[in-house]
Amino acid sequence: MLRENCITAVISAPTASASVDCELLTGTESLIEELHARLLAGESINNPKLSEIAERHFGGSRAAGAYSPRDAYDAMEASVSKLLESKAPELMMMSVPGALRLVLRPLTERLPRQADRTREQVLFQQLC
Numbered sequence: 001m002l003r004e005n006c007i008t009a010v011i012s013a014p015t016a017s018a019s020v021d022c023e024l025l026t027g028t029e030s031l032i033e034e035l036h037a038r039l040l041a042g043e044s045i046n047n048p049k050l051s052e053i054a055e056r057h058f059g060g061s062r063a064a065g066a067y068s069p070r071d072a073y074d075a076m077e078a079s080v081s082k083l084l085e086s087k088a089p090e091l092m093m094m095s096v097p098g099a100l101r102l103v104l105r106p107l108t109e110r111l112p113r114q115a116d117r118t119r120e121q122v123l124f125q126q127l128c
Helices: 029-042 048-060 069-092 096-109 119-123
Strands: none
Touching: 029 048, 029 096, 069 096, 069 119
16 A cells, blocks of 8 residues: 555556667667666766776777767666666655655765766757
8 A cells, every 4th residue: 555645656558569760779788787787786887987888888989989978878877767667666655755865866876977968968958
């Protein structure tokens, strides 16, 4: 039974298979899996560590054009989504302040900051 002030969500099964309209770089899926496993183990991943891991999976460096910062951060985001999905039942039983204090804030402290941006991200940045 859910307590008052709990995080709740309605989850519905997809009715059709999802279509992908873009190609992933070779190594993206294995990068997501490694990052997910490291997060599950409680490891912190800073920007240099993310770059090091990404270079192994993409087979080269950003400087050599093997991948962009966006590719690495997108893989990190996907791995965080997988982690949160696995913790969803636990999170949904917690109060919002409890989920923030016990799970979400500690998780964000272990993540890299998106300090490196692509040219497109800079061009399309909206300032308020």
